[in-house]
Amino acid sequence: xxxxxxxxxxxxxxxxxxxxxxxxxxxxxxxxxxxxxxxxxxxxxxxxxxxxxxxxxxxxxxxxxxxxxxxxxxxxxxxxxxxxxxxxxxxxxxxxxxxxxxxxxxxxxxxxxxxxxxxxxxxxxxxxxxxxxxxxxxxxxxxxxxxxxxxxxxxxxxxxxxxxxxxxxxxxxxxxxxxxxxxxxxxxxxxxxxxxxxxxxxxxxxxxxxxxxxxxxxxxxxxxxxxxxxxxxxxxxxxxxxxxxxxxxxxxxxxxxxxxxxxxxxxxxxxxxxxxxxxxxxxxxxxxxxxxxxxxxxxxxxxxxxxxxxxxxxxxxxxxxxxxxxxxxxxxxxxxxxxxxx
Amino acid sequence: xxxxxxxxxxxxxxxxxxxxxxxxxxxxxxxxxxxxxxxxxxxxxxxxxxxxxxxxxxxxxxxxxxxxxxxxxxxxxxxxxxxxxxxxxxxxxxxxxxxxxxxxxxxxxxxxxxxxxxxxxxxxxxxxxxxxxxxxxxxxxxxxxxxxxxxxxxxxxxxxxxxxxxxxxxxxxxxxxxxxxxxxxxxxxxxxxxxxxxxxxxxxxxxxxxxxxxxxxxxxxxxxxxxxxxxxxxxxxxxxxxxxxxxxxxxxxxxxxxxxxxxxxxxxxxxxxxxxxxxxxxxxxxxxxxxxxxxxxxxxxxxxxxxxxxxxx
Numbered sequence: 314x315x316x317x318x319x320x321x322x323x324x325x326x327x328x329x330x331x332x333x334x335x336x337x338x339x340x341x342x343x344x345x346x347x348x349x350x351x352x353x354x355x356x357x358x359x360x361x362x363x364x365x366x367x368x369x370x371x372x373x374x375x376x377x378x379x380x381x382x383x384x385x386x387x388x389x390x391x392x393x394x395x396x397x398x399x400x401x402x403x404x405x406x407x408x409x410x411x412x413x414x415x416x417x418x419x420x421x422x423x424x425x426x427x428x429x430x431x432x433x434x435x436x437x438x439x440x441x442x443x444x445x446x447x448x449x450x451x452x453x454x455x456x457x458x459x460x461x462x463x464x465x466x467x468x469x470x471x472x473x474x475x476x477x478x479x480x481x482x483x484x485x486x487x488x489x490x491x492x493x494x495x496x497x498x499x500x501x502x503x504x505x506x507x508x509x510x511x512x513x514x515x516x517x518x519x520x521x522x523x524x525x526x527x528x529x530x531x532x533x534x535x536x537x538x539x540x541x542x543x544x545x546x547x548x549x550x551x552x553x554x555x556x557x558x559x560x561x562x563x564x565x566x567x568x569x570x571x572x573x574x575x576x577x578x579x580x581x582x583x584x585x586x587x588x589x590x591x592x593x594x595x596x597x598x599x600x601x602x603x604x605x606x607x608x609x610x611x612x613x614x615x616x617x618x619x620x621x622x623x624x625x626x627x628x629x630x631x632x633x634x635x636x637x638x639x640x641x642x643x644x645x646x647x648x649x650x651x652x653x654x655x
Numbered sequence: 656x657x658x659x660x661x662x663x664x665x666x667x668x669x670x671x672x673x674x675x676x677x678x679x680x681x682x683x684x685x686x687x688x689x690x691x692x693x694x695x696x697x698x699x700x701x702x703x704x705x706x707x708x709x710x711x712x713x714x715x716x717x718x719x720x721x722x723x724x725x726x727x728x729x730x731x732x733x734x735x736x737x738x739x740x741x742x743x744x745x746x747x748x749x750x751x752x753x754x755x756x757x758x759x760x761x762x763x764x765x766x767x768x769x770x771x772x773x774x775x776x777x778x779x780x781x782x783x784x785x786x787x788x789x790x791x792x793x794x795x796x797x798x799x800x801x802x803x804x805x806x807x808x809x810x811x812x813x814x815x816x817x818x819x820x821x822x823x824x825x826x827x828x829x830x831x832x833x834x835x836x837x838x839x840x841x842x843x844x845x846x847x848x849x850x851x852x853x854x855x856x857x858x859x860x861x862x863x864x865x866x867x868x869x870x871x872x873x874x875x876x877x878x879x880x881x882x883x884x885x886x887x888x889x890x891x892x893x894x895x896x897x898x899x900x901x902x903x904x905x906x907x908x909x910x911x912x913x914x915x916x917x918x919x920x921x922x923x924x925x926x927x928x929x930x931x932x933x934x935x936x937x938x939x940x941x942x943x944x945x946x947x948x949x950x951x952x953x954x955x956x957x958x959x960x961x962x963x964x965x966x967x968x
Contacts, residue, residue, distance in 0.1 A: 394663065474967050554663040576662055583664070587765045592862065592909035603910055606957045620961020627964055632661040639673070645661070 328397045329436075331405040331509065333524045334537055344502040345416075350380065353420040360504035361568075362495065366488030367552055369569045372495075375487075376420060379480035385423040386468070386479075386486045387414055389430045390452040390459035393553035396511045396572045399489050400436065401522040407443035409496030410489055414447070416499055417492065421485055429464055456555060457599055457631040461486050472600065475626035511572035514540050516547075525566050531573060532562045542575055550574045555632045583641040594634035594644060600627055604634035604644050611651040625651050674726035676860050677899065678703065678733060680851050695741050699733055702748060706732025709756040719761075728756050734773035734899055739780060739788055747784045751776035767950040769906040774942045781936055788936070845891045852898040861902035864911060868918025869901050869925075876926035887926075896938045901945075908949045910956035917952055921945035 345356060354373040362372045366388060387410070391399040403410060418426050428444055430437065432451035440449055452458045452467065464486060465479055466472045473479065479486050494505045508527050512534065513520045525534055531549060535542050542549075544562070551560040552571040566573075594604040602624045610621050628648055635645040681699070710728035713719075732752045739748075755776030763769050781788050856863035870888050878884040887893060901907070907917045921941045928937035 471967070474964075550662050555661040557662070574662075589764075589905050590767070590769065590909055591904035592907075592911075592914065593904075595910050596862065601911070601960065603953075603957050603960060605909060606953065618958075618961070619965060620958045623961040623964040624957075636661045636663050636665050641664075 328520065329401045329404050329522070331401045331522050331524065335524070335526055335529070338503050338506045338526070340502045341504060342502050345499045348416050348419045348499075350420045350422065353416070356498075357495070360494070360498045362491060362498075362505050363568050364488060365490040365494060365505075365508070365568055367556070367569050367571055372487070372491055375480070375485065376417070378478065379421050379485040382421050382423055382480045382485040383483045384425045384427055384468075384485070385414065385418045385421065386464060386484055387426065387428045387447070387489055387492060388459060388461070388464060388486050389428060389489045390464065391431065392452075392454075392456045392459040393555055393571065394456055395513065395554055395574065398509050398511045398522050398571065400431070402489055402493050402509050403430070404436075404439060404443070406493050406496075409493045409500065411444060411446075411496070412500055413492035413495035413497075414487075416495055417485070417487060423485065427468070429459075457629075457633065460599075460629055460631060462629060463599060472627075475623075505568060508566055508568055508570060510566070510570055511574075512538070513572070514542075514547075514575040516575075516577055517541065527568055528565050530563055530565050531560065534566065534573065535562075535575075540575065546578055547575050548578050550576055555636065556630070585642055586640040588640055588642060591639060593637045593639060597633045597637040599631065599633060600629075602628055604628075604648065605642075607651060608642075608644050608647045611647055611654065614654075616651065616654040622655060625655055628652075673860050673904075674730045676855075676858075678726060678730050680855065681733060681737060681899070683847055683851065698741065699736050702736035702752065703729040703733040705749070706730075706752050706756055709752055710761065713757045713761050728760065731755050731760055731772045731776070735776045735780075737899075738773070738777055738895070743780075743784075743787050747780055747787065750783075751780045754779050767953070768947070769949070770946050771900060771903055771906045771942050774900060774939050777936070778939050778943070781939065845889055845894050848891065848894045848898055849889070852894065852902075855898065855902070861898075862904055862907075862914055864914040865907050865918040865921075866897040866902045868915045869897055869922040872919040872922030873926050874922075876923050877930075880926060880930045882930070892938065896942070900938070900942055906942075906946045906949065908952045908956070910953055910960075912959070913949070913952035913956045917945045917949060920948055 354376045357373040357376060358371070364370045364372060364375070389399045389403050391397065414426055417423075426447045428440065428447045428449045429452055430440060430449060431454045433454065437449060437451060450467070452464070457463065461479060462472055465482065465484060468484065469482060473482060490509060493509070497503050498505070506527055507524050509522065509524045511520075511522050517540070519538070519540060521538070523534075542562070549560050549562065550557045551564075551573060552558070552569070554574065557572075557574070588605060590605075592605075595602075598604055607621065607624055607628070610616060610618075615621070616625075625648075630645055630649055630652070632645040634648075635643055638644060682696075706728040707726075709732070732755070735751050735755060736743075736748065755772040759770050759775040760772035852866065855861045856866070870893070873893065874884040874888040877887045901918065901921055908914055921944070924944050925937050925941035928934055928940055934940065
């Protein structure tokens with residue numbers, strides 16, 4: 314069961330804005346006129362593209378393996394609560410996204426391009442003006458609907474088994490920000506040197522989608538907007554509320570940074586209490602696994618049974634079980650340790 | 656220490672919060688029963704405070720972290736008080752609350768096998784003080800007043816017509832849903848309880864699978880035994896136990912399929928105990944049987960899920 318998560322500070326009327334406060338990069342080499350499937354993945358290596366939805370997997374490898382897939386899925390389902398950067402990129406930079414999608418589809422020989430977006434009527438009407446040639450498929454506005462596995466579940470009907478990559482089923486899933494980077498390189502000749510991200514500070518009501526050069530430190534980004542950051546009161550969360558982690562002020566913006574959120578330390582902290590066996594984690598798990606039973610087995614080091622291995626393989630660490638736990642047990646951290654036992 | 660993801664908390668934030676919600680919901684049920692026996696509301700609050708005091712004493716003795724106003728224990732004590740007649744003397748109630756909280760509820764925190772503490776206390780009352788437990792009101796010559804007139808069902812084996820078969824024979828029409836029903840203090844207004852149960856499940860405070868499976872399987876089994884299923888299902892005692900006792904997430908299995916299986920076990924055994932034995936309070940035994948099965952059902956559900964995933968490859 315997927316849960317609807319409402320984030321009131323991100324529920325702005327005009328959340329899909331995009332700003333470029335930093336100087337734009339310069340053109341380095343001429344763009345690409347002709348898409349050749351044989352040299353296209355080398356071209357992606359040259360511009361230094363990795364999966365910009367957060368995975369960081371080299372896109373060139375994905376394209377090489379996915380040759381012959383019949384469908385290209387543009388993943389714009391941004392289910393992380395409180396982030397709207399994919400939607401903003403889809404709305405404001407549709408030229409580059411569409412160019413990147415067409416180039417990708419041509420390179421792998423895909424005959425159908427699917428745009429997977431959040432189920433929001435006004436937003437889909439806006440998209441239909443810009444992406445008339447693609448199939449637009451609405452996905453539920455719930456976390457974690459944008460995970461690759463759940464997108465494929467909706468498209469093919471079953472959850473793909475672990476170890477089976479989407480291209481083996483004939484689908485290639487690409488994040489829209491990666492496609493924007495491809496389009497940028499093809500049209501403007503600019504490699505992956507900038508990263509669109511959401512910058513938000515809920516306590517002051519600050520919320521902006523901006524384009525930041527890769528490698529800039531977080532301190533410089535915060536100084537640009539003069540945000541009142543205080544290390545003793547606030548913490549900086551990288552890449553979303555559900556799957557992110559705490560980062561320091563001096564760390565730099567990477568290609569996989571989805572967002573920078575400045576949260577209050579006292580509301581984010583928690584204290585672990587004994588499990589009351591309420592089963593909230595079982596009910597909330599999007600794949601129907603048994604998170605607490607898995608954690609129990611990991612702690613007892615009984616990790617040899619086939620049932621354990623099958624479920625542990627399936628888990629993609631979305632963090633829903635930790636978020637719903639009434640006793641604040643960090644289930645997803647233990648599950649991440651359990652991934653190493655396999 | 657770094658704070659780990661997820662930074663977001665959703666749903667019920669603590670067990671105490673859920674207990675507060677449940678205890679607040681017992682108040683509307685109780686208000687109706689004040690018409691019968693007005694000091695009952697103070698009695699209920701007093702017993703709830705007694706339950707919290709029992710927990711405080713227990714934590715003092717075993718040197719656990721002290722909690723003065725823990726709502727879980729208060730809810731347990733209030734449930735015991737609400738499921739017995741108001742004429743229950745103080746001393747048996749004190750014993751029952753002490754046994755429920757200091758022997759069943761608190762020492763078993765964190766174990767896979769948990770028992771419903773309120774039902775354990777109730778079992779003690781039934782075993783030791785049987786005459787007070789069934790002392791419902793003051794029956795006159797031709798009126799039988801109890802939670803569900805099950806003994807009448809049992810001994811009156813008259814052939815039934817279809818409508819009567821569905822809705823019951825002994826004055827059981829739809830009016831019973833919104834009329835005052837004689838019974839223990841919280842179960843006098845079935846329609847209100849049905850609405851509260853739907854509210855609880857919709858808000859996600861209590862799981863919906865166990866009560867739904869319990870009510871359905873109980874109705875079906877009752878119909879197979881030749882009694883009126885709807886009348887039995889919508890009787891106040893059944894709804895009260897479905898809402899406040901069977902929906903207890905702690906003592907029922909964690910897994911979704913396990914919850915359904917546990918509800919079915921409780922429903923079927925409840926109907927069978929009512930039909931085949933002479934015990935009047937079947938739900939206590941049925942709930943304890945269901946609690947006993949909970950770890951096994953969880954383990955079966957875990958293995959079945961793994962088998963399911965492996966089969967797909």
